[in-house]
Amino acid sequence: MTDTPSNLQIQSDRLWGAILETAEIGGTPKGGVRRLTLSEEDRIVRDWFRKACEDAGCTVTVDALGNMFALRPGRDPSKAAIGLGSHLDTQPTGGKFDGILGTLAALEVLRTLNDAGIETDAPLCVANWTNEEGSRYAPAMMGSAAYAGDFTVENILARRDGEGITVGEALKTIGYDGPDAVGTQKFGAFVELHIEQGPLLEAEAKTIGVVEHGQGIIWYDGRITGFESHAGTTPMPLRRDALATFSEIVLAVERIARELGPNAVGTVGEVTIANPSRNVIPGEVSFTCEFRSSDSDTLKALGETFAAAVKDIGSHRPRVEIDLEIVWRKEPTHFDPKIISAVREATEALGYSNRPMVSGAGHDACNLNQIMPAAMIFVPCKDGVSHNELEDATQADCAAGANVLLHTVLALAGV
Ligand code: HGY
Ligand code: MN
Ligand code: MN
Ligand code: MN
Secondary structure, eight states, X not given: OOOOGGGOOOOHHHHHHHHHHHHTTTBOXXXXXXXXXXXXXXXXXXXXXXXXXXXXXXEEEEBXXXXXXXXXXXXXXXXXXXXXXXXXXXXXXXXXXXXXXXXXXXXXXXXXXXXXXXXXXXXXXXXXXXXXXXXXXXXXXXXXXXXXXXXXXXXXXXXXXXXXXXXXXXXXXXXXXXXXOTTOSOEEEEEEEEEOOSSHHHHTTOSXXXXXXXXXXXXXXXXXXXXXXXXXXXXXXXXXXXHHHHHHHHHHHHHHHHHTOSSOEEEEEEEEESSOOTTEEOOEEEEEEEEEEXXXXXXXXXXXXXXXXXXXXXXXXXXXXXXXEEEEEEOOEEOOHHHHHHHHHHHHHHTOOEEEEEESSOOHHHHHTTTSOEEEXXXXXXXXXXXXXXXXXXXXXXXXXXXXXXXXXXXXXXX
C-alpha cells in the first residue's frame, strides 16, 4: 500500500538513532549533555543539524542572532512556511531530550516526507532557536524573543556571559554570526514538540500533552552589598552580612510562591559570594531568582509581594544594600486555538491517549505565539525530570510525538 498522508508514520529507529548520536555531542560522564549556547559543543551540533537538513534537500539560512532555518520548498512558494523545530542548546547539566527532541523530530518529518515523495502546499521550515536555555546568557528563549520583536539585535549582541564574552563575539567564534537580519524567514504558523519536563503525562499514563497555555515568567538579577570583616572579632550587632541577608531572600521566594500557589512557583537558582572565605563575613553576594504562573494576576501579585518582602528585609537590615533588577518578564502564553485543534485532531486520528496541558517551562513557541499562530506537543519524560543529567524518555513516546508533529504539520501545510 503506498504511503498516503493519513497512514504515514515517521521512522522511529532513525529518529531514536539521531537522538543517541547527537547526545554524544557534549555528552557528560553521567549520561547527560552539556551544550551551552554558542559553545564549541553547540557549534558541532549546529554543523551536524545544518548538514542533515541540507542532505534532506533544505536550504539552511542563519540570521543575525544565529537562529537557524532549514527551508523545504512547497508547491506554492507564495505561502508562508509552516514552522517546526525547537532548540539545540542545553543546560550545563542537561539531558538528551530537552530541545533537541523537537528539532530532530522536525528533521525526521522532512525525511519521512522525502521518503514518501510528498510535496506540501506551503513550504516547511525547521528552526533551531539560539539560546533557548538562558543559562549562559539571559534571557531564556533569547533568539525567538528577538525574532518576536521583544529585543533588538543590538541589545542581544551586546549581552555578556559570566566571563564577559558578548553574544556577538560568541556567534563569531563559532561561525554563526549570520548575515540575515532577524525575522527574514517568515512563518504562517509554528508547532513545537518538547518533553513535558514535568510528571503529569507519566503519572496519568498519557502519551501526548496538547499544550494550551504556558506560564508567565519574571527573572531578577540581585546584588547585596554589606561589608567584609573578620569572623572572629566583629560583634553580631555590628555585622553587615550579605549572605545572611541573602538567606532571608531565598526563604521569602519560597514562602511567597507557596502562599500565592498552587498556580505559582519561585526559585533562586544562582548565587555567588565575592571573595568567599570561611573566616570572613561575606560583604557582597550576587544572585538570580524567578517566579512563574500561568495566571497574569498571580504573576503580578508574585512580583509585587516579592518587592515588598525585599523592602522589608532591607528595613530590618539597614546597613546592607539590596539591589534587585527585573531582567526579563513574559506574560502567560495562550496558544492559538486553531493550532491546538490541529494538534488534538492529529493526536486523536493517530489514536494516542492525551490530555490538555499548561507548560511550566518556557519555550520558543511561547515567543512565536506573540506574532503567529503557535502551539505545542508534549511527550512524557521519566519521573518528570528535566534540567538534570538523568532526563530520560522512551523511543515509543518520542516517535508518537513526532507522528503527531508530522500530521499536524501536514494538516497546516496542505498536501
Ligand atoms: O526556563 C525555561 O523554562 C526553559 O527551559 N528555558
Ligand atoms: Mn527546552
Ligand atoms: Mn530547558
Ligand atoms: Mn523550550
